[in-house]
Amino acid sequence: MLMLQLHLPTLLVASTAVISLCGVLLIFSWSQGRQQRALLWTGAMMLLAALGLVLNALRGGSFDWVPIVLGNIVLLLCIAMTWSVMRVFCGRAPSYPWVCAGAACWALLCLWPTFYASLAARVAVHTLIASLYLLAALVELWRARLRLEVSVVPMAVLVSLHLIFLLARMFLGPGMTGYGDIQSNPLFTLVLIESMLYAVGIAFMLLSMVKERAEKQFRQAAYSDELTGVGNRRAFFEAGERLLSLCQRQRRPVALLSFDLDHFKAINDELGHQEGDRVLKAFASGVAQSLRRSDVFGRIGGEEFACLIDGNATDALALAERIRVGFSALAPKGREQSVSIGLVAVEWGTYDLQYLLNLADKALYQAKRDGRNRVEIYQSDAGGSVGGAEVG
Incomplete structure (x- = not known):
């Protein structure tokens, strides 16, 4: 199978590079006008995701706590920021305590030896927390769909597909005892590829939504009376x-x-x-x-x-x-x-x-x-x- 022929370290390097590049470009786009804060949040989210991938790659040896604890804390913060991105784009302030709640829960659970030793339990809990954040992001889009001046359907579809792939990780857990079992599972390779495509997709979708909003605002300004707000x-x-x-x-x-x-x-x-x-x-x-x-x-x-x-x-x-x-x-x-x-x-x-x-x-x-x-x-x-x- 093609999945088995892909070199996992090379795939990790490529994913990290692509996601980092997306993050840098989004932050650069934000810096041009510093008005669309959703671009800044998404860029920071991408850079966190890249850092999380690097930390999770440091498997083996006596420092497994770095990928297991720190790496997954960073990845959970990254996924929580997806929810914050949707809130910011919809005109609401991010909730910092709830953004950090998932990562804090993970850190506390890692203090429990039984949980720390069980790969299947860690995969299940990580997937559950991440899924809740993505569901919150979808709810945010749904609540704001009528008052937003842009179409949110493509972004909602993209986040939904990512949620499905995250839930597919649940099937990685049963029967696995070590990181080597994950690496040998073709589904893990697919999840890595999907994560890279998701990063590119969410960057493109957000830029498209920002562009659509700006065009509608310019059109509204051209067709409305500045003083009264009615049509000119x-x-x-x-x-x-x-x-x-x-x-x-x-x-x-x-x-x-x-x-x-x-x-x-x-x-x-x-x-x-x-x-x-x-x-x-x-x-x-x-x-x-x-x-x-x-x-x-x-x-x-x-x-x-x-x-x-x-x-x-x-x-x-x-x-x-x-x-x-x-x-x-x-x-x-x-x-x-x-x-x-x-x-x-x-x-x-x-x-x-x-x-x-x-x-x-x-x-x-x-x-x-x-x-x-x-x-x-x-x-x-x-x-x-x-x-x-x-x-x-």
């Missing part, structure tokens, strides 16, 4: 065109609301830009809480916002009134704040988003002329004028 003009038009196209295909009504905060320039001039920023953020937050997930909302200008909804004029008018009244209610004591809203609703057709926004703006300008703090619905007559105001 670009995001509004791209998402709005998709919603408009969907409603046109399904012949569903749509409505567009155009918002302009009243007397915003006066707020900035008299109370300062900090108060102006507060007003903008309060309005954006209030509107966002009033919308459905399918609605499209964005800041398209200084104090100008727009919203496209899948609904008819009645739905849009009710929403506009809720927003108008709710925003006025958010004003600090002793101050007034209001918003004028222009609204256009169409049953269905081949309108484009810019055209609907122009119509809503016409209604908005009429609301401004008629006294502000009101909702105006666009209605065209033969001359294309605006009428039919709904006053708050």
